[in-house]
Amino acid sequence: MTSSASDVRTAAAQLEEQLRNLPKVSLHDHLDGSVRPETLIELSAAVGHELPTQDPEELSEHFRQNANSGSLEQYLEAFTHTAAVMQTAQNLRRVAKEYVEDLAADGVIYSEVRWAPEQHQQQGLSLDEAVEAVQAGLNEGMEAVAEKDGVIVVGQLVSAMRQSDRADEAVELALRHRDQGVVGFDIAGPEAGFPPSRFADAFTRLASEMLPATVHAGEGDGLESVRDALVSGRAQRLGHGVRVAEDITVIESEPDSEAGEEVFQVELGPVARWVRDRQIHLEVSPTSNVQTGAIAGFAESGKPELSDHPFDMLYQLGFNVGVNTDNRLVSGVTLSGELALLAGTFEYGLAELADFQINALESSFLGYEEREALAAMILEAWQ
Template sequence: MTSTAADLRSAAAKLEEQLRNLPKVSLHDHLDGSLRPGTLIELAAEIGHELPSQDSEELAVHFRENANSGSLEKYLETFAHTTAVMQTAQNLRRVAKEYVEDLAADGVIYSEVRWAPEQHQEQGLSLDEAVEAVQEGLNQGMETVADQDGVIVVGQLVSAMRQSDRADEIVEVALRHRDKGVVGFDIAGPEAGFPPSRFADAFTRLATEMLPVTVHAGEGDGIESVRDALVSGRAQRLGHGVRVAEDISVIESDADSEAGEEVFQVELGPVARWVRDRQIHLEVSPTSNVQTGAIAGFAEGDAAELSDHPFDMLYQLGFNVGVNTDNRLVSGVTLSGELALIASTFDYGLGELADFQINALESSFLGHEEREALAGMILEAWQ
């Protein structure tokens, strides 16, 4: 008999507090999906933007309930509220500073925050001004954490929106700021119908200038989207990437193992084999993947649950997987909570959870020396 979602969350809650004190790595977290509810309410009031609720707890619940739609497109609709209050340099600085402080409070010591500057120009900010404001806020947050004897390093992933035609322009912004806080590039937004091949010239420019790339793929679209992210997007990591499991065939064997357990044969298709053999990192966001319907095709029942997630299969087969939040406000999660939830679901111990931190760190866009220094901190603490 499988555990219910309520049982899993109850078990995860007991583990979450312990994990909060351990150093962690976050590679897939959207700035505009991770505001504090109270900050969103305050900033919305200043510009006269109407929110579903003026109560912080009620607003957080509303976002979580809206996220449980089973649709990526519906999930993305909630960002109209958050981006509305992130149109000035002052507000971007505040949101970015609080973003760092909140991650540090959850034990994160390295993060790559992704956001799309093109969505923050409604009140006249240039792309460069928006990137500079966010970096100022990130710097302020890191300084605050350091003043409290904490450690956190945060780099920007500049995203271009797939449904617009500004990728070439956004690439140039990312390149101008690569030595000023920007560590990489991403494309975000609706996946289906907007393949990476649409931005082939932009990805060629990035490869020429050797700025690393992560691409949202294998979330809202299937295996061909993953293939295109690897070929046209030249992705070093895959944002989510969970639908790479569609390229894996699992065949139940007639024979039983000596332990009396079922034996399965697994065949990897060409895309899955490429991702596994070359250790292309999968930036998995468990709760978000359930909410957006990314794992609906793997569900045994009518509605997908976390136990249907192919995460464990991918991990057991040697794929390079990490655990992320995607959007902490929208999904109503923390990184410690996601790790605890996945541990409760798949019976992982601290050893496996530490593996996910090292996987993420080694796949990050940090330099080799910086990765080595943080890896020592992580291994010492988790051991």
């Protein structure tokens, strides 16, 4: 059962504050999509980059409107602005530090931040210098949180852009920094036309060195993209992955007199069954999936809404799902807000929302002992 959009927004506003004080896990968050608007304005002025407005609230609203426009081109406009100011070690360090502080303020205790160092070399930074600068900022942020008696652990995911064919270089970069903050690897960028099989050697290199990978798949392309991420990309997790629901068929439904609602029987195709049975984690970003059209195929008519998202079906069928923001600046969201929206849309209680945190933590690239310690903290708080 789902609720109306207006009811969901009202309930979400009331629930978000409560959720902000509970420990959470974020696995799919892009550094360049999560810059503070105030920082973007200040750094843009320093480098002579022109923004649509100099007012932080107006800038945030501009990006939100673009994200909700239904145009991927407009959605991506924000990244041209953030990338323009993230080209020096000093600026990367600042953005990374603030990233950690903002997540901690939202109650996140573990995060894996993804970004593509190859996109930050316009002013002469080497790939290694870029990674070192971001790690310095992450360390400063974690130390600042700890000084206020807070807890947060953040690891880097080095992303390679599919369209640039620098995956081999990015893999070697990730391996060089695996003991200095890098916890895994990712490929991002346009899915269609750039399958993981193009980078099979890079993924084999990762596997031989036992560095885990997550792969963007099932967002901008369909089932074959998911299949290739699992086969060629050897993905331990799927970035978004929501279009795996295309491999699920409703074969019949019948009324349940006791529950007062319909009960659906479904059939899982081979890709969906593999993902479900192997518990391949889906890094779902609900609002972003609506904005980018990733769930357009599941909408009954017109522009997709959150109630059209297959998230609840996947969860009810036993898929390993987690909740993420994708790009906090671009979409105008927080993790607490995303959880509150899901709770209102699909009538989840705290027990279900806690499940999503444990799913994400257990699927993270953190070490076993560290996962166990954070899991105990999460379970105690959410109870």
